[in-house]
Amino acid sequence: MTGKRLNIRQFRKNRLAVLGVLLIILLSFLALFAPFISPHNPLEQKLDRRLENSSSEYPFGTDDLGRCIFSRVVYGTRVSLGIGVLVVAATSIAGTLLGVLSGYRGGLFDEIVMRGVDIVLAFPNIILALVIAGLLGSGFSNVVIALSLTQWPVYTRLVRGQVLSLKKRAFVEAARALRASNFYIMRRHILPNCMESVVVLGTLEIAHVIIFAAALSFLGLGIQPPTPEWGSMLKAGIPYLRSAPHLTFFPGLMIMLTVLAFNFAGDGLRDCLDKGTDREVMAG
Amino acid sequence: MWNYIAKRLLLISIVIFGVTLITFSAMYLAPGDPAEVIAIARYGQDLSAEQIEAVRETEGLNSSVYIQYLNWLEHVLHLDFGRSLISSDDILEEILLRLPATAELALASLFLSLLIAIPAGTLSSLKQNTLLDNACVFTSLLGVSIPNFWLGLLFIWLFALILRLLPSYGYGSLENLVLPALTLGTSMAAVTTRLTRSSMLEVLKQEYIVAARAKGLDERTILIRHALKNALLPVLTFAGMQLGYLLGGTVIVETIFAWPGLGKLLVDSIFSRDFAMVQGCVLFIAVLFSLSNLAVDILYAVLDPRIRYDKHD
Numbered sequence: 001m002t003g004k005r006l007n008i009r010q011f012r013k014n015r016l017a018v019l020g021v022l023l024i025i026l027l028s029f030l031a032l033f034a035p036f037i038s039p040h041n042p043l044e045q046k047l048d049r050r051l052e053n054s055s056s057e058y059p060f061g062t063d064d065l066g067r068c069i070f071s072r073v074v075y076g077t078r079v080s081l082g083i084g085v086l087v088v089a090a091t092s093i094a095g096t097l098l099g100v101l102s103g104y105r106g107g108l109f110d111e112i113v114m115r116g117v118d119i120v121l122a123f124p125n126i127i128l129a130l131v132i133a134g135l136l137g138s139g140f141s142n143v144v145i146a147l148s149l150t151q152w153p154v155y156t157r158l159v160r161g162q163v164l165s166l167k168k169r170a171f172v173e174a175a176r177a178l179r180a181s182n183f184y185i186m187r188r189h190i191l192p193n194c195m196e197s198v199v200v201l202g203t204l205e206i207a208h209v210i211i212f213a214a215a216l217s218f219l220g221l222g223i224q225p226p227t228p229e230w231g232s233m234l235k236a237g238i239p240y241l242r243s244a245p246h247l248t249f250f251p252g253l254m255i256m257l258t259v260l261a262f263n264f265a266g267d268g269l270r271d272c273l274d275k276g277t278d279r280e281v282m283a284g
Numbered sequence: 285m286w287n288y289i290a291k292r293l294l295l296i297s298i299v300i301f302g303v304t305l306i307t308f309s310a311m312y313l314a315p316g317d318p319a320e321v322i323a324i325a326r327y328g329q330d331l332s333a334e335q336i337e338a339v340r341e342t343e344g345l346n347s348s349v350y351i352q353y354l355n356w357l358e359h360v361l362h363l364d365f366g367r368s369l370i371s372s373d374d375i376l377e378e379i380l381l382r383l384p385a386t387a388e389l390a391l392a393s394l395f396l397s398l399l400i401a402i403p404a405g406t407l408s409s410l411k412q413n414t415l416l417d418n419a420c421v422f423t424s425l426l427g428v429s430i431p432n433f434w435l436g437l438l439f440i441w442l443f444a445l446i447l448r449l450l451p452s453y454g455y456g457s458l459e460n461l462v463l464p465a466l467t468l469g470t471s472m473a474a475v476t477t478r479l480t481r482s483s484m485l486e487v488l489k490q491e492y493i494v495a496a497r498a499k500g501l502d503e504r505t506i507l508i509r510h511a512l513k514n515a516l517l518p519v520l521t522f523a524g525m526q527l528g529y530l531l532g533g534t535v536i537v538e539t540i541f542a543w544p545g546l547g548k549l550l551v552d553s554i555f556s557r558d559f560a561m562v563q564g565c566v567l568f569i570a571v572l573f574s575l576s577n578l579a580v581d582i583l584y585a586v587l588d589p590r591i592r593y594d595k596h597d
Contacts, residue, residue: 118295123570131562238437252431
């Protein structure tokens with residue numbers, strides 16, 4: 001096997017990457033144990049304690065309805081990580097399979113899939129997800145659907161490119177000479193050799209998806225209040241930007257830290273890939 | 285070269301055809317009967333069955349979906365995007381009316397990002413592995429991860445509310461432009477700084493730089509005439525490709541700063557459920573994006589004689 005292998009020892013030497021992984025572990029911990037970490041119920045309103053600053057009782061203060069911002073921010077990790085992981089799981093599997101089939105089979109099938117990729121990527125950035133989420137209506141599952149429908153092409157394009165070059169390699173030729181079936185070759189020789197770059201791209205994509213999901217909620221087209229979600233918390237804090245900036249400060253900080261963690265980890269993983277793949281991953 | 289352009293134009297027409305299909309069918313994602321949805325958008329929640337039927341009649345929703353699509357496509361091909369479901373304004377006129385504000389914001393952001401990124405990236409590459417370099421790299425990593433809607437709010441808080449230097453929203457004067465452009469420009473600058481740095485590091489290793497040094501040219505000339513000139517080519521191409529990022533980013537930044545551009549028009553139309561306007565905006569943005577990508581690719585080939593698309597295709 002001549003595939004691109006991740007070099008774990010090299011990864012451990014990259015301090016930012018290790019920091020990223022530690023942050024991801026911490027955030028997952030917050031998401032899993034949110035009920036035990038939060039000092040208050042994230043939905044509980046205390047109207048006599050609105051817009052309070054940080055205190056020992058409310059570490060990040062309270063919002064305009066007297067809810068504990070710290071608890072809401074902690075619960076928010078569930079929503080953001082949930083969307084990120086779900087969308088990336090769905091799109092990386094679908095996108096990779098399409099890319100393998102498309103690159104391996106070539107011909108009309110490849111042509112159709114690649115035009116599909118071009119068409120989805122013709123809508124810049126968040127525009128298509130915005131429209132899909134806007135028309136479907138808000139809510140967790142619609143955000144996941146909107147982002148899944150728009151993010152799969154990045155994997156397909158990356159994987160297809162790799163398959164095109166893997167297809168010509170000696171070990172694939174050898175397998176074919178031994179009369180291995182196409183399915184066997186794709187499963188045993190092609191797919192495993194694409195996995196590492198898909199993992200790298202997936203890690204970076206979690207960062208993208210989390211920002212996009214928060215942006216949708218910020219615009220009012222994603223997760224709706226009272227569900228604790230960072231983007232919609234930012235939106236709700238705008239009227240109090242002058243008098244109580246902590247309403248917008250903490251949710252934004254959480255988005256940044258989460259995105260930073262996945263970017264650090266993803267960059268670190270990418271640097272551990274053999275030279276030659278890194279450019280393709282960058283382009284994806 | 286001409287072969288390449290012809291081939292790309294053919295591919296782009298296929299893609300744009302697909303874009304019209306997606307844009308049209310997106311309408312049907314909205315739950316409910318389209319005639320009813322349009323009637324609600326136009327007349328509010330209190331509806332009579334006659335009003336819904338009237339909408340079905342006037343909007344041609346009686347015919348099959350294929351016929352509706354072909355009708356719509358025919359109009360779009362004649363640059364007739366139809367009328368807003370709410371204000372009855374001509375959609376293309378409204379888009380073109382909003383376009384200058386978005387273009388102004390996008391160009392200002394692009395300019396600001398290059399103004400920050402090129403000096404920062406160059407300096408960083410010249411002082412590789414120093415404290416300054418590390419600070420630059422770290423700041424740009426940070427910049428990539430800051431969501432621009434949060435950055436925009438932080439800028440408003442600092443510059444408009446605390447320091448009272450700039451207006452927090454509005455359109456018209458140069459002062460109004462500063463904060464939105466800064467919001468959109470800084471996150472872009474983060475990526476461009478990294479690119480400038482790596483591109484410069486690559487170029488500085490080349491033999492013609494060594495040759496220029498051996499000739500005894502002073503460092504300034506080497507830096508500007510030999511290194512920067514070559515290193516900036518990928519940076520400028522990248523800046524061209526960023527138009528997509530800009531068009532997407534304007535949606536959010538225009539909403540925060542009440543900037544009357546295309547992005548705000550799109551978001552407002554989604555909220556008022558003005559589907560015809562949403563279709564028009566999305567189609568317009570996608571076509572603009574596709575054509576600008578083609579223009580960047582061609583420009584790249586013209587600027588860099590080493591690139592020959594024909595050989596590969």
